Amino acid sequence: MVRRDLLESEKRVLCGIVQDPLFSDRELSKKLGMKKTTVTAIRRRLQREDYFRSVQMPSFEKLGFEMLVVAFGTLSSVPPFDEKIALARPVVESPEFTYALVEPRQDLLIQVSRNYTNAMANIRALEEKYRERGYMEEGYQVVVFPFDLSDVLNLFDFYPLLSRMFWSEKGQAHHEPVLGQMRSTRLRAKEKETLKAMVENPELSDVQLSESLGISRMTIGKARRRFADEGLIIPRKMPNLGNLGIELLVLTYGSFHPRLEEGLKYYVPSLLETAGTTIFSALNRKEALGISAFSSYQEYKKQTDIFAQAYREQEIFSRPPTRVLFSLAGARLLKDHEYGPLVSSAFGSPN
16 A cells, blocks of 8 residues: 555544553544544544554563563675575564564564573574574674563553654653563463453454353453453554654664663663654663664664764763664564464463
């Protein structure tokens, strides 16, 4: 579908949907001061034209997973792209990979893992495939965020990005971690079935889930309320970045200065905002990593000097942060926020 400029009313509805993904059309119309019929029509049109999709993320740490792992790296030579994809796909099909963006010469991979050994085994398996063909000399840069020792401050919340894109306004800042400390939550068999089905089919209503699973609507509703009350599900509306004119994702990674005061680490998300709106940011005791989105290379370059000056003045990092640019036009998404297989693995069921 050919990309088009959104109407002002469509921008408002899309932002509202992304900011409050659980709002009904009635609740959203009240918040936006628009007619419910208008909101409903716009929502349906935006969804039909692939401007957003629903995603239900599980709260990884509550299902017994220990860490989130981000790996990125550049190959030493450029293989045929189809060949590279054929090498990477069998590895990233592992349930632990939830996001995999590959370009002809570089990759961005995100895993959710039960332990460090499993996470690194997946990364090493892909490195070995590349090395066998002579495409990689140095390995991936791997950044580990154990849930008990890290703060994930933005887990793909796109509202700040849309707010800045549409109206040059900064969205809500992220102060509290999205994920908590690792712990396993005990679920009954039907609750596990329901959670897995919600993650795999985020658009289904309670009635549709009931019919699909053969579980009563009352049981489905009760499970859904428990998941909401205990934070077992993180709802997201994911905008289609390509349709919105986003051309670049930029990964920024830095090691904290040894003399950095502990509190200044939490300045990093604001610092990243000077370099474009982040859609992911996380800190551990020694490192910070963010992923930002830009509508063009020119926009990215315009912010580079601002970012460089800010980190020098604050002495946040021990050396200039690493920045890796990914062109959405030249990349392929092998995994795009796929969480169903991960939930299946948590419950010991086949993918």
